[in-house]
Amino acid sequence: MSARVPAVLVLEDGRTFRGEAYGRVGETVGEAVFSTGMTGYQETLTDPSYHRQVVVMTAPHVGNTGYNDEDQESSRIWVAGYVVRDPARVPSSWRSRRTLAEELDAQGVVGISGVDTRALTRHLRERGAMRVGVFSGPAAARGGAELLEAVRSAPAMEGTDLASLVSTPQPYVVPAVGERRFSVAAVDLGIKSMTPQRLAERGIEVTVLPSTASLEQVLAAGPDGSAPDGVFFSNGPGDPAAATHEIEVLQGVLERRIPFFGICYGNQLLGRALGYGTYKLKYGHRGINQPVMDLATRKVEVTAHNHGFAVDGRAGEVRDTPYGRAEVSHVGLNDGVVEGLRCLDVPAFSVQYHPEAAAGPHDAGYLFDRFVDLMGGTPAAELVDATGATDTTEENA
Structure with a gap:
């Protein structure tokens, strides 16, 4: 003491x-x-x-x-x-x-x-x-x-690539709970343990990979070296503009039209992969009480945040990207910051917050179900439904 x-x-x-x-x-x-x-x-x-x-x-x-x-x-x-x-x-x-x-x-x-x-x-x-x-x-x-x-004399946060300092050094597998429905390659940029658990609860076998994983390693992360059904990018620290390797891997995923879901840092990297800019927020969003609106449903969610950078853009804006059209799907109600992206022509979406809710509210848990729907063949442009507000995990039933 x-x-x-x-x-x-x-x-x-x-x-x-x-x-x-x-x-x-x-x-x-x-x-x-x-x-x-x-x-x-x-x-x-x-x-x-x-x-x-x-x-x-x-x-x-x-x-x-x-x-x-x-x-x-x-x-x-x-x-x-x-x-x-x-x-x-x-x-x-x-x-x-x-x-x-x-x-x-x-x-x-x-x-x-x-x-x-x-x-x-x-x-x-x-x-x-x-x-x-x-x-x-x-x-x-x-x-x-x-x-x-x-x-x-301490280094500033701008320009720092920190994911490799917090990522797992070796791949590991989190098995599906019950019958395996899908397999996902999760790139660990600073992943929280509850995130693969939330995926596993939905019948997903998760192979967690280091941030330095190559595109070839991501594409071989399914069962017995096969391609995974989806790719996930986690939360993490650092300036997204400095994560050039991870962005190139993500662009390879988009080119192959593999279903993609990203949260927090993963949202920023999807933005940069699509051609959006990112910028340093004045003081960031951190806590478990941040209000966000899903622009498709107009539903307001109380969410858990931890980010000091954000994607540029405006609410509801649709842009042409090298991978088709993309739109700003979620915005923060405190300051209008972009809180989510959705691709309309390739199977990919992301949010800026933490739907695994550890610790935090459970309003956004349904986003893992949207990822399941995306891997099941639902087009990204149709990932909006009236039932999307309910988290299907036993804890939130």
């Missing part, structure tokens, strides 16, 4: 916040981002999309349910640092195995508590996401100019 050890948070524009060490005592730098989720902090911490990011929690009380061994979304905590206001003194959950502070310390995650996270979040909303450092113990005793220089 690192209670009552002085700590300081330094933003790259020079603003500082003082508090106490939370987790490991030491120093860390990364991109400052804030998450608006009021629960699910363990899933947030273990989401590979947060690699090299220092996460500020807007909920004031964090750690109330401790840390368990079941809610991991990957094999480790990925955040570069953690910022909270009021950490729980004693966790209260029958599933808890240790405190959150103990787990952060065990995994070497430097954090800070006692910070006015409301003021910090407002600052990031006004000035935009920026680099930040958290320093505690002897590291915090250094001069302010030295700390600021350490922050400003």
